Every structure is written in structure tokens, then in C-alpha cells.
Amino acid sequence: MSKIPTRQEAYNLLTTYTENPSLLIHAKAVEACMRYYARKHGENEEKWGVIGLVHDLDWDKFPEQHCKKTREILESENWPDEYIRAVESHAYLTCTKVVPKTTLEKTLYAVDELTGLIRTTALIRPSKSVLDMKVKSVKRNWKNKRFAAGVDRTVIERGAEMLNIEIPDLIHDCIEAMKEVAEELELKGNL
Incomplete structure (x- = not known):
């Protein structure tokens, strides 16, 4: 029987496999967005x-086995299959063929890449803060593919479509979530 992991257990596991400070920050940003949306959806x-x-648990040490290695790790830790x-x-269509079906899965898919775009936008602002950021700041950089070049905008668009939410609303919610853990x-x- 699988066990329900606590936040501390998840964080301990994450830091076992992730040393890169940027990846740890990314994990916390995605966590914040997921928590925000969980509250929003009850x-x-x-x-x-x-x-x-833990969504990128294996990325630092096993990028060529992304998601496959995470499955192995989480199974060995006896995590619920629903979490895995x-x-x-x-990573649907990039590393896996696992289609996001639940609201949780669609939300994770939609916010993952977006957190990187928001973070990069915040860091180029005079304030270097997310606390005074507006949606238009992120939208201004959206079409510039050289800006935050690693961010796949089509994934964000596909995720927003899956959730039936407009991109500006998704950006707004993620900014608000990230403000909570700025x-x-x-x-x-x-500021």
C-alpha cells in the first residue's frame, strides 16, 4: 500500500536528487502555483x-531519463500512482505520452513553463521583484522567443486550452501564487 508523502518528505527527496539552486527555485515556484490553484478549485x-x-525530481541528475527516473524513484519510495x-x-509530448487528464494534471502542465517566464520577467524589472509585477509585463515578452528562450510558449498555450482559461488569467494567477513565496x-x- 502506498503512503501519502508530506511536504517535508517531498522536499527531502527533491534535495537528494537536485543540487542546482535554480532548479530548487523552479520547484518551489511550481509548488506555489499548484497550491494556489488547489485552493482556487477547493x-x-x-x-x-x-x-x-517534485515534478522535475530527476532533471538535475538524469535529464536524459526525465520522468522515467522519477517514476522509479517515487515507486521505490512507495508514492501513490496518482502522484506519479x-x-x-x-512532460506530455516532450518526454512522455501521458496525457494530462485531471484538473491537477492539466494545471501542472500549464504552470510549469510559465513560472520560468514570470521569474525571468521579474529579474529584468528595475525592482527585480514579482511583488509589483503586472500581467502586461509578462505579455510584453511573450512574443520575443529570445527572451527566456528555454520556455516553450506552446506548452503554456496548450495547458491554458486544456484548462479552458485565457493566458492572461493564467499569468495573473501564477504571479499571485509566486508573490506568496517571493x-x-x-x-x-x-521594493
């Missing part, structure tokens, strides 16, 4: 947050 915030936190499937679904994300800036 879902289990701890569950959504934990899944967001959700993590796999975030200090942890090193995005408090100089």
Missing part, C-alpha cells in the same frame, strides 16, 4: 503542492 493543497514540488502519473503528465523564490527584489 482541492487538496498539500497533495497538489507536493506534486508540483501526474508528474509524468507534466522571498523563497528570490523575487522580493528591492
Whole structure:
């Protein structure tokens, strides 16, 4: 029988496999967005947050085995298959064929790439903060493919479509979520 992991257990596992500070910040940003959306949808915030936190568990040490290695690790830790499937679904069409089906899975898919675009936008602002950021700041950089070049905008668009949400609304919600943990994300800036 699988066990329900706590946030601390998830974080300990994450830091076992992830040393890169940027990846740890990314994991926390995705966790924040997942928690925000869990509250918005009246879902289990701890569950959504934990899944967001470990979604890239294998990326630092096993990028060529992304999601496959995470499945192995989480299975060996006796995590619920529902959690493992959700993590796999975030890499739909890039590393896996696991289609996001639940609202949790679709949300993880939609917010993952977007957190990187928001973070990069915040860091080029005079304040270097997410706390005073508006949707238009992110939208201004959306079409510039050289800006945050690693961010796949089509994944964000596909995720928003899956959730039946407009991109500006998705950006707004993720900014609000990231504001809640701005200090942890090193995005408090100089306000």
C-alpha cells in the first residue's frame, strides 16, 4: 500500500536528487502555483503542492531519463500512482505520452513553463521583484522567443486550452501564487 508523502518528505527527496539552486527555485515556484490553484478549485493543497514540488525530481541528475527516473524513484519510495502519473503528465509530448487528464494534471502542465517566464520577467524589472509585477509585463515578452528562450510558449498555450482559461488569467494567477513565496523564490527584489 502506498503512503501519502508530506511536504517535508517531498522536499527531502527533491534535495537528494537536485543540487542546482535554480532548479530548487523552479520547484518551489511550481509548488506555489499548484497550491494556489488547489485552493482556487477547493482541492487538496498539500497533495497538489507536493506534486508540483517534485515534478522535475530527476532533471538535475538524469535529464536524459526525465520522468522515467522519477517514476522509479517515487515507486521505490512507495508514492501513490496518482502522484506519479501526474508528474509524468507534466512532460506530455516532450518526454512522455501521458496525457494530462485531471484538473491537477492539466494545471501542472500549464504552470510549469510559465513560472520560468514570470521569474525571468521579474529579474529584468528595475525592482527585480514579482511583488509589483503586472500581467502586461509578462505579455510584453511573450512574443520575443529570445527572451527566456528555454520556455516553450506552446506548452503554456496548450495547458491554458486544456484548462479552458485565457493566458492572461493564467499569468495573473501564477504571479499571485509566486508573490506568496517571493522571498523563497528570490523575487522580493528591492521594493
